[in-house]
Structures are given as C-alpha cells and as structure tokens.
C-alpha cells in the first residue's frame with residue numbers, strides 16, 4: 001500500500017467537501033435546501049450514539065442479506081452453469097423476478113411477515129442482490145473451455161473434483177465482479193426497507209426521523225454515513241478479491 | 254511377440270447435431286506398438302480431435318473398439334496423459350503446482366517430496382529450470398506449452414495424447430520444441446499419438462505417420478518413417494525426407510479431394 005493509494009482518495013474527498021461548502025456558501029442556500037459540510041459535524045455529534053447503533057443495524061442486516069445472496073446465488077449459478085435444461089428453465093424466471101422494482105415488493109413483504117423487521121430487511125437485501133451473482137457464476141461455469149475439463153476428466157477425476165480444482169477458482173474473478181455490484185445493491189435494499197417501511201431501526205429510520213423533525217443537517221449527515229458504510233463494504237469486497245482472485249490481476253505493463 | 258499398446262479397430266462415430274447425425278469417423282484403424290510414436294495428419298475438421306477423445310476414454314465410439322494395453326477402453330483412465338494446442342494452465346497456480354496437478358488426481362505411491370522432485374526434474378528437462386514458482390501469465394507461449402507437456406507426463410502415463418500441441422507456436426519455437434520432444438522421449442519413454450497439421454513435424458517426431466481421409470474419416474494411408482530414435486533438424490532436408498514429405502502432401506490432397514484426377518486414379 002503506497003502513500004499514493006491512500007493519499008489521493010483522501011485528498012479528492014477533501015477537495016469535494018471544500019467545493020460543496022463553497023457552493024452552498026456562494027449561493028447562500030438555507031439548510032433545508034442544501035446543508036453544508038460544516039453543518040454536518042454538529043449533526044453527527046448530537047446523534048453520535050444513534051449513528052453508531054443505527055449504522056450497526058444497517059450494516060449487519062446488509063451483510064447477512066448479502067451472505068444469503070452469495071449462498072443462493074452461487075447455488076443457482078451452479079445449477080444453471082452445469083445444466084442446459086435448468087438454465088433454459090430458470091433464466092426467464094430470474095430475469096422476470098429481477099425486473100420487478102423492489103420498492104413495490106417492500107410493502108408486500110412487510111405485510112407478509114408483520115413485525116419481523118430484521119427478517120424483512122434481510123430478505124429485501126437478499127432479493128435485490130442475488131441476481132448478478134447467480135448470472136455471473138452460471139456464465140463462468142458454462143463458458144469453461146472444454147479442454148480445462150478434459151485435462152482432469154481424462155485422468156478419471158469426478159465432477160466434484162473438477163468443480164473444486166478448476167471450475168470454482170476459474171469463476172472467482174467473475175464472482176467478485178458480481179459481488180461488487182451485489183454489495184451495493186444489498187445496501188440499497190436494506191435502506192429501502194428501512195425508509196419505505198420504517199420501524200425505528202437502521203440508518204434509513206434515522207433519515208426518516210430527520211425528515212419528520214425537519215432536521216435537514218441530520219438527513220444529510222445520514223446520507224454521508226450511508227456513503228461511508230457503502231465505501232467500507234465495497235472495499236472489504238475488493239480486499240477479499242485481492243486475497244482469493246488476485247492472480248487474475250495482470251501487472252500493468 | 255508384443256501386442257500393440259494402442260489398438261483402434263473399425264471405429265465409427267457420429268455427433269448428434271441439430272441438423273441430424275454428423276458422421277465423423279468411419280472405419281478408422283490405428284495401432285501403435287509399445288514405445289512407438291504415431292503422428293496423425295488429415296484435413297481440417299476430419300475428426301482428429303474426436304479420435305483423441307475416444308482414445309482418452311472421454312467418449313465412447315458408436316461402433317468399433319479402442320484397446321489400451323490389452324484392455325478395452327470404457328472410460329477415462331489414469332494411465333493417459335493429454336496436451337492440447339491451448340496449454341490450459343491454471344492461472345492461479347505456479348508452474349510447479351500446474352505440473353503437479355495430475356498427481357493430485359491419480360493415485361500415486363510418491364511422497365509429496367518425491368512428487369515435487371519429479372515435477373522439477375521434468376521442468377529442468379524441458380528447459381524451464383528457474384521458472385517453477387512463476388505464474389503461467391509470466392511465461393511465453395512456447396514456455397507454457399513446455400510446462401503443459403511436463404504436466405501430461407508427470408504421472409508417467411502409458412499413453413501420451415498430443416492434439417496439435419505446437420500448432421499455435423512460431424516456426425523457430427516449434428522446432429525447439431520438436432527437439433525437446435526427442436529429449437523427453439529418451440528420458441521418459443512413452444507411447445504416443447500426435448495430432449498435427451505439420452507434415453515436417455510428423456516425420457521429424459513420429460515412427461509412423463497415419464493419413465486420415467476427409468470427413469467421415471477412415472485410415473487412408475500409413476507411412477513408416479525410417480529414421481529411428483533422436484534426429485537432427487538436418488534430417489528434414491535430406492532427399493529421403495523430401496520424398497516422404499511429397500508422398501504425404503499428395504495423400505493429404507487426395508484426402509481433401511483436391512488431387513488431380515489422373516494421379517488420384519493410380
């Protein structure tokens with residue numbers, strides 16, 4: 001990790017905040033139109049305990065939803081990747097399911113499982129994020145060059161061995177590509193549930209209470225907190241990718 | 254009296270395609286004695302790769318039989334080693350670990366230490382000493398193909414099947430690898446089938462060249478190569494070689510249906 005890798009993003013962030021502050025100041029916008037960075041810090045400080053506990057709620061439900069999406073997505077992807085028939089059967093269903101705007105699903109889920117807030121939130125995070133994982137794994141597996149299979153199969157290796165030794169590792173770069181999309185989606189899903197069907201938990205609920213109390217700096221502070229969590233989650237995935245699929249990265253020459 | 258190690262008798266095979274069955278092999282015979290090395294040449298798309306898949310037990314022929322070492326081939330066997338035009342090395346493994354891959358599948362009596370020693374010895378033999386810990390992406394095409402050859406031999410297969418392994422290499426690298434093949438064969442005796450498009454390659458490497466007809470393919474012509482054992486590249490420029498190449502080229506033209514009528518009628 002070089003100075004450049006850490007320094008440049010931080011510098012970019014600082015420049016962004018300064019420009020934002022200047023924009024608000026130059027236009028003389030009031031708080032309810034656009035809060036400025038200097039208003040945010042007091043808002044954070046005032047509600048710091050809430051930010052920590054609500055942030056944690058949002059975080060763990062997103063992560064659980066995402067893990068569920070990984071398990072189900074990889075499972076579906078394997079089924080579709082290895083069987084042509086299953087691919088033909090499941091693809092239209094999945095595409096249709098994915099096309100339904102999740103905002104419309106939220107009230108339905110909230111009605112179906114009344115009171116099970118954690119479960120509902122995790123469910124939405126899962127539903128919104130498993131699709132890219134399933135698709136990428138199925139494509140990765142079904143486009144495996146036959147020679148790769150044949151070098152092991154000609155030695156009498158079982159399908160399971162071929163999957164573990166070749167198909168799975170070879171699909172990892174695609175999988176992590178999809179996971180980067182999925183982690184952002186899961187995060188959106190969690191907040192969708194928290195905002196559309198508020199139940200007093202998570203950053204989405206904090207946003208909602210800011211709205212009710214016309215506390216505009218709080219609302220903006222929540223947005224920043226969300227962005228921060230989103231960045232953290234994304235880079236956790238990037239770090240995992242480095243560990244498990246770092247070999248796919250070509251040195252820039 | 255030693256029986257042939259590889260024996261293919263009257264093999265017929267058709268692929269089921271959307272446009273109906275596509276006959277690919279029709280009455281193919283081939284036999285290779287123990288320690289022999291046969292080259293198979295034929296027009297593009299005539300069924301050479303199909304033949305390798307049958308010998309490797311990856312597919313069953315519709316008709317006819319494939320025998321290896323006196324046993325009827327019914328499925329994949331650990332006594333076969335394969336290499337293709339595409340070296341298919343696993344990018345996430347070092348070269349050494351790539352070469353050792355078959356030993357993870359095939360039952361072996363070697364200890365981990367011995368397995369590694371064997372892989373290192375093979376790599377040294379093909380001139381890849383010092384590259385054991387590199388990733389495949391750090392090697393040139395010719396070097397990758399060398400590693401792929403090591404992998405196909407590491408479990409000491411009785412039968413080596415090579416499907417155009419040098420087809421994608423430039424002429425100089427290819428000639429280097431031909432000599433590497435002779436070195437390998439001297440150190441690690443194997444019985445092999447080499448599919449190739451290159452007639453010079455076929456007479457330089459093999460003891461016997463088999464010409465397949467166009468699709469559906471049968472054995473059209475078999476030539477004994479009189480040179481035995483390791484050869485020098487100069488051997489390719491002798492009058493005998495020129496004559497052998499001429500005959501083979503003519504046979505390929507017949508297989509392609511391009512030979513002048515009066516000649517083909519002979």
Ligand SMILES: Nc1ncnc2c1ncn2[C@@H]1O[C@H](COP(=O)(O)OP(=O)(O)OP(=O)(O)O)[C@@H](O)[C@H]1O
Pocket residue numbers: 268269270275277296297298299300301302303304468
């Ligand atoms: N799995 C398959 N399904 C249907 N047809 C196939 C299949 N594999 C090969 N074929 C067809 O069978 C014929 C022979 O294929 P094969 O790959 O054995 O030829 P080849 O002699 O190796 O060709 P080349 O010299 O180009 O490598 C080709 O016409 C090909 O299109």
Ligand SMILES: [Mg+2]
Pocket residue numbers: 301302303416
């Ligand atoms: Mg072929």
